[in-house]
Amino acid sequence: MLEQTQALKRCLNPATLARDVKAILDHMKDVNLNLPLFLDAICWGDSSCEQCPVIQFQRTALMHSEELPGILARCHRPPRKHAKGNKAEGGKQALENFAIDCVSKMIDREMNNIAPIMKSPPSQMNTESLTSISFEDIMTELQSPSGCPTLWSVLRRASYCKRQEKRNSTKNPDLAVMMQICVASYCRSHHRCRIPKLLSMYLKVCGASARSLDVLHSFGLTMSHRWIYDGMETLANSSMKKLKKVIKNGVPWYISHDNLNIPFRVFEQRIDNQSHFDNGTAATIYLAKDLVIPPLSNPELCATRASGSEAxxxxxxxxxxxxxxxxxxxxxxxxxxxxxxxxxxxxxxxxxxxxxxxxxxxxxPVDQLPCGQEHITEQYMLATVHMEEASYAGNSDLIEEWFRQLGLDSEEEKKRTGTELVIPWIGDQLTVSRLRGLFNFRSEDFNAFDRMDYLLVTFGxxxxxxxxxxxxxxxxxxxxxxxxxxxxxxxxxxxxxxxxxxxxxxxxxxxxxxxxxxxxxxxxxxxxxxxxxxxxxxxxxxxxxxxxxxxxxxxxxxxxxxxxxxxxxxxxxxxxxxxxxxxxxxxxxxxxxxxxxxxxxxxxxxxxxxxxxxxxxxxxxxxxxxxxxxxxxxxxxxxxxxxxxxxxxxxxWLANSTGRRDGFCPIDMAQEHNVRDIKYTFSSLGPLATWDYLKKISPAIPTFRAVKDHIEFExxxxxxxxRHTSPAKxxxxxxxxxxxxxxxxxxxxxxxxxxxxxxxxxxxxxxxxxxxxxxxYINTWWTNRTYMRETDNDWEDITTEQHDETV
Structure with missing residues (x-):
C-alpha cells in the first residue's frame, strides 16, 4: 500500500491537481456528501463502509501512509502565507483536545504499569530495603517501554528545553523528572511510597523539623510526620529482630557498652520539670562473620583459665x-x-x-587485618537504657538488661550461655575493671552463668x-x-x-x-x-x-x-x-x-x-x-x-566501618561514635525526647547512618x-x-x-x-586478682528466679 501511494504521488500533475480534487468534491456534492461526511464514513463511521473491501483498502492506505503525520500537522497549524487576507483556520482546538485525551489515557496506563516499581509494603521497612534503592535503576525502568516512556518524555520536555540540551554539559533533569513521577504515583496511592519513605528517613535523620516534614508531606514528597516516627520504631524493631535471629544461628558476636550523659532542658520550670543532666548506657553488638572463624569453646576457656591462673x-x-x-x-x-x-x-x-x-x-606489616567492603564491621546497637555503668551493681544490672534485649534471659538460654558461649566484652578502663570485678566477686557462685564463665573482658x-x-x-x-x-x-x-x-x-x-x-x-x-x-x-x-x-x-x-x-x-x-x-x-x-x-x-x-x-x-x-x-x-x-x-x-581490638585501608579504629572509639550519634548526630529534641523514646529508636541508628550515606552516595x-578539611600544618x-x-x-x-x-x-x-x-609490683597485682573459682553447676537458683519472675 505504501508503494502504491508513493507511485501515485509520483504520477501527480501539479498543474491539474487542484482541478482533479475539485472534480472529486463536485461529485461528492452530487451524491450529497462533503469532506467531513466522507472522512467520517471512511474512518469507521458507518458499518457498511467498515465491511466494504475497497473502503478498507483505502482506509488502511491512509492510516499507514507517510502523508498522515503531515496531514495532521497541517490541520493543526495550516501553513501561513505572507499575503493579505484572513489567516487559514485549522483544527487546532479539536486536535489539541484530542491529543490531550490520548496522552491522558496513555499516562493512565503507564502510571498503572509503574505501580510495582513504586510500591513499598510495610515488610520492606528495614536497612536492606532502604539502602537497595538505586535512583539510576529506577530511572532506567521508568524510561523503558514497560515503564512510563510517554510521561517521562513529556515531563523531561517540560523541565528541559532544546536550548538547555545543547548548552548544559553537567546539569541533568532526570532526577527531577523521576521525583515528579514519584510524587504523582504517591498521590495516586499511599502504598506507592518507595521513594517518599527513603526521603522521609533521610530528612529526619538530618535534623529536619516536624513542621518542615509536614510541609513536604503536603507536597507529596515525604511521608507524614506521624508515619516517620512509627517508621523509626519499626526500623528499630526490625534491627533487633534480625540481630536475635543472627545470634540464634550461632554467628560469633562480641559487645561493648559505655556511659551516656545527656542534658535534658526545659523551658517552663516546675518542681518535677527541671533542666538536668542524666546518665544512661548505650551498647553495641558486633558480628564476626569471617568464614574461617572457629567457634570459641567455653569449656576450653575455663580449662586454660584454671591452668593459666596458677602463676x-x-x-x-x-x-x-x-x-x-x-x-x-x-x-x-x-x-x-x-x-x-x-x-x-x-x-x-x-x-x-x-x-x-x-x-x-x-x-x-607484621599482622595486618584485611580491608575492603566485604570486611566492614557489622554492628547493631541495643536499646539505650537509663541505667548507670559506673558501679558494680550498675554493670550487673546492665548485663541482665542486654541479655533480656537479646532474648538470652530464659532458663535454657542462661544454661547455654554459661556452659557453651564465650562473649568478649570491650570497654574503657572503668567498664572493664567493673566487669572484671564482678567476674571475680562471683567466682564462687553456684553455676556457670552466675559465675560469668562466659565473660572474656578486654580493654579498648x-x-x-x-x-x-x-x-x-x-x-x-x-x-x-x-x-x-x-x-x-x-x-x-x-x-x-x-x-x-x-x-x-x-x-x-x-x-x-x-x-x-x-x-x-x-x-x-x-x-x-x-x-x-x-x-x-x-x-x-x-x-x-x-x-x-x-x-x-x-x-x-x-x-x-x-x-x-x-x-x-x-x-x-x-x-x-x-x-x-x-x-x-x-x-x-x-x-x-x-x-x-x-x-x-x-x-x-x-x-x-x-x-x-x-x-x-x-x-x-x-x-x-x-x-x-x-x-x-x-x-x-x-x-x-x-x-x-x-x-x-x-x-x-579494631573495627572498620568504611572498608578503607586507613579506616580502622578501636572498638571503644566505635562505641564512642555510637554515643555521639545518639547525643548529637541523630539527637532527639523537644518534650518527647525522653529515655523511653531513646530506648525505642536507638537500635535504628545504624540504619539511619546507612540511609544517610546511601542517599549522599546516590x-x-x-x-x-x-568531614572538615584540616588546615595546612x-x-x-x-x-x-x-x-x-x-x-x-x-x-x-x-x-x-x-x-x-x-x-x-x-x-x-x-x-x-x-x-x-x-x-x-607484679606480685601485688597477682595477689589482688587471684580468686578460687567453683566449677560445679547448680541450676536450681536460675529455675527459682525464672519461676519468681513468671509469678
Missing part, C-alpha cells in the same frame, strides 16, 4: 618480648624518619630523581592511646622558657592544652600537637646530622645516603643507646637539654608507631607495643592502665586458648559536610623546626643545664622498668 607471666617474658620487637621498631622508625623528610614540601619528593627507590617503600585501645598521649603530656609539658610541650603550645598558639582533660576535643588537639612537634624535631635532626642549612640541600643525596643518615638520626638522636652514652659522661659535661630532646624523640616514635598501627589495622604492631606500654604506664603513674596491660598479657601468654587469643586480636553529595612545623635548630637542641653543648627543674623530664620507661624489676 603470673614472668617479667623476663616482658623484657624478652620488648627485645624481640626492637628490630621491627628500629626498621619502622628509620622509614618514618625518612618519611618526615620526603613529606617536607621543601624536599619536593615528587620531583626527586630516585623517588621510586625501595628505600622509600612502606615497611612490611582508644582510651589506651589517649592515656599514652596524656602520659607524654605529663612527662614533657615543662615550662614556657624550657624546650618542652608548653613552649611549643605557646609558639603555635595552641589553647587549652596546658591541663589534661578527658572532655571535648582535647585529645584531638593534643595528638595533633604531638605529631607536629615530633616532626619538627626530626626535621631539625636532618639538618644537624647532614650538616646542611635547609632540607632542599638533601635532594642531591642518593637514597642509600639518606637511609644512612636516617639510621644515624635514630642511633644518636632517638634511642636508649644515646641516652646511656650521655649518662656515662661526667656530671659536669652532661647536656640536659640534648638528653631531654633525645628522650622525647625516642618516646614519640613509639606513639607514632602505635597510632599508625591502629589506623591501618596492624594488630601485630599493636601487640608488639604491649611491653613498652606496661613499662611507660608503670613508670608514669598510670597504674590503672598498667594493670589492664598486665591482664591482657596474662590472657595472651597464660590463660586464653589459641582460638580466643586470635578472636580477641582480630575482632575485639546523589554524589559525599564531598559536602562529611607546614607553617607550624617549619616555625618550630627553625626554633629547634637555632637553639641547637640536637647538638651536644657540654654542661648545658635547664634553668627550671620543671623542664627536666623523668624517663617514665626507665622508671617503669626499675619498678617492675626491683619491687613486688
Amino acid at each position: 603470673p607471666f614472668r617479667v623476663f617474658d616482658v623484657l624478652q618480648a620488648d627485645t624481640r620487637a626492637g628490630a621491627d621498631f628500629h626498621e619502622r622508625d628509620i622509614r618514618r624518619v625518612l618519611r618526615f623528610l620526603t613529606d617536607s614540601p621543601e624536599f619536593s619528593f615528587e620531583t626527586y630523581r630516585w623517588k621510586d627507590s625501595d628505600v622509600f617503600a612502606p615497611h612490611s 585501645w582508644f582510651h589506651t592511646e589517649m592515656t599514652f598521649a596524656t602520659s607524654i603530656h605529663d612527662q614533657y609539658l615543662g615550662t614556657v622558657s624550657g624546650h618542652g610541650l608548653r613552649q611549643a603550645f605557646e609558639v603555635l598558639k595552641r589553647k587549652g592544652l596546658n591541663t589534661t582533660s578527658t572532655k571535648g576535643p582535647f585529645h584531638h588537639h593534643l595528638e595533633e600537637a604531638i605529631f607536629h612537634v615530633g616532626e619538627a624535631h626530626f626535621r631539625s635532626c636532618w639538618l644537624e646530622e647532614a650538616g646542611v642549612d635547609n632540607i632542599k640541600a638533601l635532594r642531591s643525596k642518593a637514597p642509600e645516603e639518606l637511609r644512612s643518615l636516617a639510621e644515624r638520626i635514630i642511633r644518636f638522636h632517638a634511642s636508649t643507646e644515646a641516652l646511656v652514652k650521655h649518662d656515662q659522661l661526667e656530671d659536669g659535661k652532661q647536656d640536659e637539654v640534648r638528653r631531654h630532646v633525645t628522650m622525647w624523640n625516642r618516646d614519640v616514635l613509639r606513639y607514632f608507631d602505635l597510632s599508625d598501627a591502629i589506623k591501618y589495622g596492624d594488630i601485630g604492631i599493636m601487640e608488639q607495643h604491649l611491653p613498652h606500654l606496661l613499662l611507660r604506664f608503670t613508670g608514669g603513674k598510670n597504674s590503672k592502665y598498667a594493670l589492664e596491660i598486665c591482664e591482657l598479657l596474662q590472657g595472651l601468654w597464660r590463660e586464653w586458648p589459641e582460638d580466643a587469643k586470635n578472636f580477641i586480636k582480630r575482632h575485639c 546523589l554524589r553529595a559525599l564531598g559536602r559536610g562529611k 607546614e607553617d607550624d612545623i617549619d616555625k618550630l623546626s627553625k626554633i629547634f635548630t637555632h637553639a641547637q637542641l640536637h647538638r651536644t653543648v657540654f654542661s648545658r643545664k635547664f634553668k627550671n627543674k620543671a623542664d627536666k623530664s623523668p624517663d617514665f620507661v626507665a622508671k617503669g622498668l626499675d619498678k617492675i624489676l626491683t619491687t613486688n
Whole structure:
C-alpha cells in the first residue's frame, strides 16, 4: 500500500491537481456528501463502509501512509502565507483536545504499569530495603517501554528545553523528572511510597523539623510526620529482630557498652520539670562473620583459665618480648624518619630523581587485618537504657538488661550461655575493671552463668592511646622558657592544652600537637646530622645516603643507646637539654608507631607495643592502665586458648566501618561514635525526647547512618559536610623546626643545664622498668586478682528466679 501511494504521488500533475480534487468534491456534492461526511464514513463511521473491501483498502492506505503525520500537522497549524487576507483556520482546538485525551489515557496506563516499581509494603521497612534503592535503576525502568516512556518524555520536555540540551554539559533533569513521577504515583496511592519513605528517613535523620516534614508531606514528597516516627520504631524493631535471629544461628558476636550523659532542658520550670543532666548506657553488638572463624569453646576457656591462673607471666617474658620487637621498631622508625623528610614540601619528593627507590617503600606489616567492603564491621546497637555503668551493681544490672534485649534471659538460654558461649566484652578502663570485678566477686557462685564463665573482658585501645598521649603530656609539658610541650603550645598558639582533660576535643588537639612537634624535631635532626642549612640541600643525596643518615638520626638522636652514652659522661659535661630532646624523640616514635598501627589495622604492631606500654604506664603513674596491660598479657601468654587469643586480636581490638585501608579504629572509639550519634548526630529534641523514646529508636541508628550515606552516595553529595578539611600544618612545623635548630637542641653543648627543674623530664620507661624489676609490683597485682573459682553447676537458683519472675 505504501508503494502504491508513493507511485501515485509520483504520477501527480501539479498543474491539474487542484482541478482533479475539485472534480472529486463536485461529485461528492452530487451524491450529497462533503469532506467531513466522507472522512467520517471512511474512518469507521458507518458499518457498511467498515465491511466494504475497497473502503478498507483505502482506509488502511491512509492510516499507514507517510502523508498522515503531515496531514495532521497541517490541520493543526495550516501553513501561513505572507499575503493579505484572513489567516487559514485549522483544527487546532479539536486536535489539541484530542491529543490531550490520548496522552491522558496513555499516562493512565503507564502510571498503572509503574505501580510495582513504586510500591513499598510495610515488610520492606528495614536497612536492606532502604539502602537497595538505586535512583539510576529506577530511572532506567521508568524510561523503558514497560515503564512510563510517554510521561517521562513529556515531563523531561517540560523541565528541559532544546536550548538547555545543547548548552548544559553537567546539569541533568532526570532526577527531577523521576521525583515528579514519584510524587504523582504517591498521590495516586499511599502504598506507592518507595521513594517518599527513603526521603522521609533521610530528612529526619538530618535534623529536619516536624513542621518542615509536614510541609513536604503536603507536597507529596515525604511521608507524614506521624508515619516517620512509627517508621523509626519499626526500623528499630526490625534491627533487633534480625540481630536475635543472627545470634540464634550461632554467628560469633562480641559487645561493648559505655556511659551516656545527656542534658535534658526545659523551658517552663516546675518542681518535677527541671533542666538536668542524666546518665544512661548505650551498647553495641558486633558480628564476626569471617568464614574461617572457629567457634570459641567455653569449656576450653575455663580449662586454660584454671591452668593459666596458677602463676603470673614472668617479667623476663616482658623484657624478652620488648627485645624481640626492637628490630621491627628500629626498621619502622628509620622509614618514618625518612618519611618526615620526603613529606617536607621543601624536599619536593615528587620531583626527586630516585623517588621510586625501595628505600622509600612502606615497611612490611607484621599482622595486618584485611580491608575492603566485604570486611566492614557489622554492628547493631541495643536499646539505650537509663541505667548507670559506673558501679558494680550498675554493670550487673546492665548485663541482665542486654541479655533480656537479646532474648538470652530464659532458663535454657542462661544454661547455654554459661556452659557453651564465650562473649568478649570491650570497654574503657572503668567498664572493664567493673566487669572484671564482678567476674571475680562471683567466682564462687553456684553455676556457670552466675559465675560469668562466659565473660572474656578486654580493654579498648582508644582510651589506651589517649592515656599514652596524656602520659607524654605529663612527662614533657615543662615550662614556657624550657624546650618542652608548653613552649611549643605557646609558639603555635595552641589553647587549652596546658591541663589534661578527658572532655571535648582535647585529645584531638593534643595528638595533633604531638605529631607536629615530633616532626619538627626530626626535621631539625636532618639538618644537624647532614650538616646542611635547609632540607632542599638533601635532594642531591642518593637514597642509600639518606637511609644512612636516617639510621644515624635514630642511633644518636632517638634511642636508649644515646641516652646511656650521655649518662656515662661526667656530671659536669652532661647536656640536659640534648638528653631531654633525645628522650622525647625516642618516646614519640613509639606513639607514632602505635597510632599508625591502629589506623591501618596492624594488630601485630599493636601487640608488639604491649611491653613498652606496661613499662611507660608503670613508670608514669598510670597504674590503672598498667594493670589492664598486665591482664591482657596474662590472657595472651597464660590463660586464653589459641582460638580466643586470635578472636580477641582480630575482632575485639579494631573495627572498620568504611572498608578503607586507613579506616580502622578501636572498638571503644566505635562505641564512642555510637554515643555521639545518639547525643548529637541523630539527637532527639523537644518534650518527647525522653529515655523511653531513646530506648525505642536507638537500635535504628545504624540504619539511619546507612540511609544517610546511601542517599549522599546516590546523589554524589559525599564531598559536602562529611568531614572538615584540616588546615595546612607546614607553617607550624617549619616555625618550630627553625626554633629547634637555632637553639641547637640536637647538638651536644657540654654542661648545658635547664634553668627550671620543671623542664627536666623523668624517663617514665626507665622508671617503669626499675619498678617492675626491683619491687613486688607484679606480685601485688597477682595477689589482688587471684580468686578460687567453683566449677560445679547448680541450676536450681536460675529455675527459682525464672519461676519468681513468671509469678
